Amino acid sequence: MAFKLPPVSLKIEATPGNIITGIILILGFGLTVMRFYGGLGAVTNLDDTNPWGIWIGFDLLCGVALAAGGYVTSASCYVFGLKRYHSAVRPAILTAFLGYALVVFALHYDVGRPWRLPYPIFVSPGTSSLLFEVGLCVFLYLNVLFIEFTPAAFEWLGLSKIRGIVMKMTMALTIFGVILSTLHQSSLGALFLISPSKLHPLWYSGYLPVYFFISSMFAGMSMVIFEGSLAHRYLHDKMDETHLKESDGVVLGFSKAASFIMMGYLGIKVIGLAIDNNWHYLFTGWGAWFLLELLGFVGLPAFIYAIAARDKNVKLARIASVIAVLGIVFNRLNISIVAFNWHLPAAQRYMPSWMEIVTSVFIVTVGITVYRFITANMPVLYEHPDYKHEH
């Protein structure tokens, strides 16, 4: 099959944003060299008592939670039949794919011998480990997302036959994606089930997998809304009419759904407190921190979402989405870092080094750069003229 590579736009202007991006990329490259030349100890503050830092707490836990927009959006559109979400599916799938790809990329920095990352699946599966479940599902889901995204690339390359084949599998891929997402989103929470003696009782619960799964839903929705507002700001010229017309509907629809789910999440959090009878911890400093997380970063955005949905106020929904996304980051960092090893004296606690933080920023920057390249070239935020009236 002969096809012509479509024109690639690679214009790089010396805008402040691009300059900062460049600096971060250079710094990140330097840190990468240090990491692989000197070992984890050369760049991280990790130690024997605190084996997991922000590369797990932020890059893995937050990355996966915030990439949940992929399964949430495609399930709403294809399984629940909410056709008006259709134009939101592709950008959500793309972000999810990039999100997961970045997670795997970040893991290469964090694990000691990254070239052995296929081991758990192909060499010696440790099936009793929840990390194995996470690894297997993330690996499979990355493939699903990749296939789900290929139609955009095929349209871009003009390969309509293969595109047609992939489009026929949409439903199966969506259901498979939901199963895998349910499993690994919840398993990420279940990772901490094994250390009740290290995680503060307010955060430790037998329901951790449920909490992680439920919160991943509104994390995904909030991320779709949040990204949408960023894309509208910076990539407005790339969007077609359908996308622009439907996007407010998507925002309001997700606002309503997210607000409901967040209320439910608050409910099961309280049930968890009650079952373990942890009320007395609420009156400690940890309790205040816990309440800040629940009321300030879940309750508040849930409330704002509800108002936004009622008043059809897209701007308000976007504000809520920012708080909700921060709330997810707050929650995941609390569980993996802040409330982990809470009983140890301050001297034995972990604080990320600046190099760890810059590496995380670097990885996010790589993601944004790739996203910009893809949306600038492939039909993501608009429909390809040849395939417009298909669905």
Added chain:
Amino acid sequence: MAITRRKFLGWMGCAAAGSATLAGTAAYGASNKEFKGHPGSFGVLHDTTRCIGCRKCEKACNEVNKMPDPKVPFEDLSVLETERRTSVHTHTVVNRYAPSKQASSEKQHPIFVKKQCNHCLEPACASACFVKAFKKDKKGPVGYDETLCVGCRYCMVACPFNIPAYEYDNPLTPRVMKCTMCLPRIEEGKLPGCVEICPREALVFGKRDDLIREARMRIQKYPDLYVDHIYGEHEMGGTSWLYLSKVPFSQIGMREDLGTTSAPQMTAGALSAVPIVVGLWPVLLTGIYAISKRKDKVAEEEAQEAIAHVKEEAETALASELAKLKEKMTKEKETAVTAAVKKAMDEAAAAAQAEEKAKTEEQKAPEAESDVEEEK
């Protein structure tokens, strides 16, 4: 038939094992059965009342494991000033604990405690490892296979005793490091290095069952010397390394809040959810899909009906409109025709009139003509 708890757990264990065999290998770590340890497996009893904090075990451990020399020699007891944990080149450490102020005078001596891997019966580290790099040997030791380790350090997160250490400064072949219970030496029929050198027999190597009996006997014989507890008999499902103490264990740096649930049991529930999710989700989702499809179809039908209805209405409306229009047009036509006829008739009449007029004028014309000619 009454279902006993044991039996029920057995079934649950089967379910968990079933879920754990997704990839084709049975994982004993996920089993929910109560595990009493491999029969005849070895362990070590550490009687802290006998330990004098000489650090000879640390030295022996260093030697049998061929570790580099420490910065501070083992004879220097000043390191006991601060509490230490195991690290990359130190598989075992001895810590000193000052007795609490309120204790009676005979308990005033400092207490020394040796710390190393406890070789759990159902190790958290092994259950956590996603490549099965950790394994509980039938002889008792929990061993580590560095040829499999990916370096995710989940084992370190999982270990409730904070034992495994990691070679953070090794860029290419970092390993997880911990006490091996000297398995190579055991296999040669020798004692573990630390046990062999201990000058006070504060460490006793033997079959775990025997050690528990021995410990019980000591407690019974000297009730004033020991608290009535063998640390490790049930902690975290039981460990191969056992401890006796004069004071409550929480006062000598050992956690008493770990409970007796083994690590695999803590995650068994989450693991057994996997087959349920895999089995139920497709059914539910396809169901929802069918409903939403059906809804779509109904909506479509309704829409079509509505359209048909509207169309019909529109058609009748159009027809009546047309009829009206037609009527109007015919009327207009009629009027137009009458008007035209009338006009024509008028015109005809006018023409006739004009003709007559012209005739009369013609009659007058010759006279006028002659007038004109005259003028020329």
